[in-house]
Amino acid sequence: xxxxxxxxxxxxxxxIAPAPERTKLDGGLRTEICVVGAGLAGLTTAxxxxxxxxxxxxxxxxxxxxxxxxxxxxxxxxxYACSMASVAARAGPDHAxxxxxxxxxxxxxxxxxxxxxxxxxxQISEAGCLGVIRYDDRDAMLRQRDAALADYGxxxxxxxxxxxxxxxxxxxxxxxxFDARAFQFHPLNYALGLAAEFERLGGLVFEKTAVxxxxxxxxxxxxxxxxxxxxxxxxxxxCGGYTGPQFKTLSRAILPVATYVMLxxxxxxxLHEAIRTEAAIFDDRWAADYYRVxxxxxxxxxxHITTATREPRRLADRLYRDMVAxxxxxxxxxxxxxxxxxxxxxLHRMPQIGRSPDGLWYAQAFGGHGMNTTAVAGQxxxxxxxxxxDRWRLFEPFGLDRTWGGLGRTGVQATYWTYRVRDWWxxxxxxx
Numbered sequence: 001x002x003x004x005x006x007x008x009x010x011x012x013x014x015x016i017a018p019a020p021e022r023t024k025l026d027g028g029l030r031t032e033i034c035v036v037g038a039g040l041a042g043l044t045t046a047x048x049x050x051x052x053x054x055x056x057x058x059x060x061x062x063x064x065x066x067x068x069x070x071x072x073x074x075x076x077x078x079x080y081a082c083s084m085a086s087v088a089a090r091a092g093p094d095h096a097x098x099x100x101x102x103x104x105x106x107x108x109x110x111x112x113x114x115x116x117x118x119x120x121x122x123q124i125s126e127a128g129c130l131g132v133i134r135y136d137d138r139d140a141m142l143r144q145r146d147a148a149l150a151d152y153g154x155x156x157x158x159x160x161x162x163x164x165x166x167x168x169x170x171x172x173x174x175x176x177x178f179d180a181r182a183f184q185f186h187p188l189n190y191a192l193g194l195a196a197e198f199e200r201l202g203g204l205v206f207e208k209t210a211v212x213x214x215x216x217x218x219x220x221x222x223x224x225x226x227x228x229x230x231x232x233x234x235x236x237x238x239c240g241g242y243t244g245p246q247f248k249t250l251s252r253a254i255l256p257v258a259t260y261v262m263l264x265x266x267x268x269x270x271l272h273e274a275i276r277t278e279a280a281i282f283d284d285r286w287a288a289d290y291y292r293v294x295x296x297x298x299x300x301x302x303x304h305i306t307t308a309t310r311e312p313r314r315l316a317d318r319l320y321r322d323m324v325a326x327x328x329x330x331x332x333x334x335x336x337x338x339x340x341x342x343x344x345x346x347l348h349r350m351p352q353i354g355r356s357p358d359g360l361w362y363a364q365a366f367g368g369h370g371m372n373t374t375a376v377a378g379q380x381x382x383x384x385x386x387x388x389x390d391r392w393r394l395f396e397p398f399g400l401d402r403t404w405g406g407l408g409r410t411g412v413q414a415t416y417w418t419y420r421v422r423d424w425w426x427x428x429x430x431x432x
Contacts, residue, residue, distance in 0.1 A: 044378020081368030
């Protein structure tokens with residue numbers, strides 16, 4: 001099996017669509033808008049601006065969707081990493097409903113774009129997503145289902161334990177909520193499709209072009225990058241977990257958080273001894289296991305989060321142990337690839353979408369729910385620049401709260417361990 005060695009060895013790189021390398025920036029350019037970062041947020045912003053007839057230059061430090069945008073679980077569903085109850089507590093119920101509706105729009109944007117552009121390599125699966133809990137609390141599941149419908153118009157289907165057992169042969173799970181509107185896709189090929197359409201509309205993409213600074217004291221703005229400069233009326237920073245110290249205000253407002261994913265060998269009929277559903281699965285723990293079947297008989301399994309940004313040793317072993325703890329039937333399955341990716345999180349766990357005091361637009365902090373929210377960000381920022389759309393202000397209650405660097409990372413890691421203990425205690429109590 002061949003894959004592009006320009007990308008990390010992931011399932012997505014092994015099944016990549018044709019991905020020609022773009023040139024590096026060489027010299028100076030003048031444009032209306034410069035977008036920095038060719039992940040899903042930057043690509044969506046650039047594409048929507050090009051559709052509005054604006055001239056746009058997109059610069060990327062590595063390759064299109066090289067980071068978390070091309071390495072994630074591939075789940076597309078509504079909502080945010082922050083619970084809607086917490087969103088409502090901070091912004092109010094009506095504001096929360098407006099934000100939730102935007103998240104639904106983000107799901108439909110991705111689905112509709114794949115259809116409109118004919119992105120067959122993006123491989124949509126309409127099998128939905130199933131959220132499961134590892135403790136016996138049926139009433140909590142029913143309350144969550146009812147609140148989702150009453151407060152946000154979201155229809156979730158309750159699955160009792162016997163129905164879950166028919167689909168998942170594991171003693172870990174008790175109850176679940178199924179989201180039929182959610183879907184699965186190939187995020188890297190989707191990103192490549194966005195880039196190709198952007199270029200078809202006249203947009204310019206430069207890869208292997210790291211931005212070193214932005215001169216923002218005067219207008220127009222000047223982006224200083226490896227190989228040259230881009231002078232623009234507007235600059236959008238969309239670097240996610242790879243935002244560097246050259247964007248101090250933005251980098252101080254996020255925590256780069258790593259998550260891990262692996263791909264098994266083809267399992268054949270053995271897979272169906274464990275997993276008998278095409279739905280994507282995630283549990284309710286703070287650092288959830290999330291997984292789905294790909295290629296008919298492989299498992300793509302993700303889990304763990306850490307603020308340590310270096311990939312751990314024996315990454316495949318760690319994820320394999322997680323899988324076998326849930327499905328002992330898969331003991332001995334070979335792991336063919338394992339990888340990590342950096343997401344960006346804000347302390348409030350909501351996306352950060354807006355404009356900084358120095359005039360830079362930004363879109364970041366999509367960790368935990370990025371496939372729909374990056375689409376939201378791209379549409380909102382493009383609409384703001386091209387048409388004066390002010391809906392981006394819905395995210396103002398969730399601003400650039402400072403994370404305090406290493407102290408913040410230590411706090412988040414401590415929180416993660418605390419919640420792991422809580423999850424263990426909750427699950428232990430359920431078994432007694």
